[in-house]
Amino acid sequence: VQEMLPTLRRFRDEVLRCGYLKALAERLQVGEEAVMMEFRKFQQSPAWNERSGENKTPQVSVPANITSAEWQILKLMLDDNGWIIAARQSLETGDFQHAGGRMIVEKIFDHYDRYQRIQPAVLLAECEEEQTRQFLTALLVDDENAAGDKQKLFQDCLQRLKADRRKGRRQELLKAISQAEQKGDWTALQNLQEEFTQLTKTS
CATH class of the missing domain: 1.20.5 (Single alpha-helices involved in coiled-coils or other helix-helix interfaces)
Structure with missing residues (x-):
């Protein structure tokens, strides 16, 4: 639990934060209240206070070498189930050149197959590797949504990936x-x- 709680510093969205704690409790097969107690302890620790000031914006670290097209398609899939369906019809995991991107899209597809919808907090709690959690967290806290026609954005990114x-x-x-x-x-x-x-x- 302790190694996963620092991830919560990055989330300003309380719904996502609570969902993550609930999913984490289910994954670890412990009571949700026990996880909440550990979280409250962590909130009172120097590690939380040093990085979670009200005026501080969580830093989003986009993984090195991932293309904008790969990043945007992953964000679209995490935002809306419809884009997962579209991606399954149009993409192969091999279309992602970035190894981390391939891993995330595989996890998204597997998650959707099991739940028939995307549950970001559950998906995050299921990630055992710290590097994967950091990658997914960066996607989830990146609130810079592209303006304009998302269908066109998806098609443009798809063509870029294929090319x-x-x-x-x-x-x-x-x-x-x-x-x-x-x-x-x-x-x-x-x-x-x-x-x-x-x-x-x-x-």
Whole structure:
């Protein structure tokens, strides 16, 4: 419990905070009141007071190297179940180049399959790895919502993800083609060149 409570410093939304505590109690198979008692103790500790002043804004640390398109699609899915359905129809987890992004989208899909809706607090409480909790927390506390047509935003981000994946695959193929040439593996070389040509046509 102690290692998970610091996450709550980041939340100004009391509904999300309470939901997280409830989900945490269920996950640990302990009484909700016991978790609340630990939380109240933590609120009175220096660790809470040093970082949770009323005038302080929780710092959002966007993971390094994640693209804006990946970040925005993850935020959309956490905000609305409809975007999860749209993403399942249009995306593969492999479309996310960022390893952390792939992990989060896998967890979102799995969570939706089990509950048929997104429950951010429960999803967060189910994350065992600290790095994953930090990633998900950053998404949840990032309240900078993109203005405008969200359908267009989703489609634009989707196209960007697909284009980035094709670009990455082309780079992999060029490297593999070079290696096949050096080894004199002409069968592999032909297959790789055919895939590269086909991929270029669809770009």
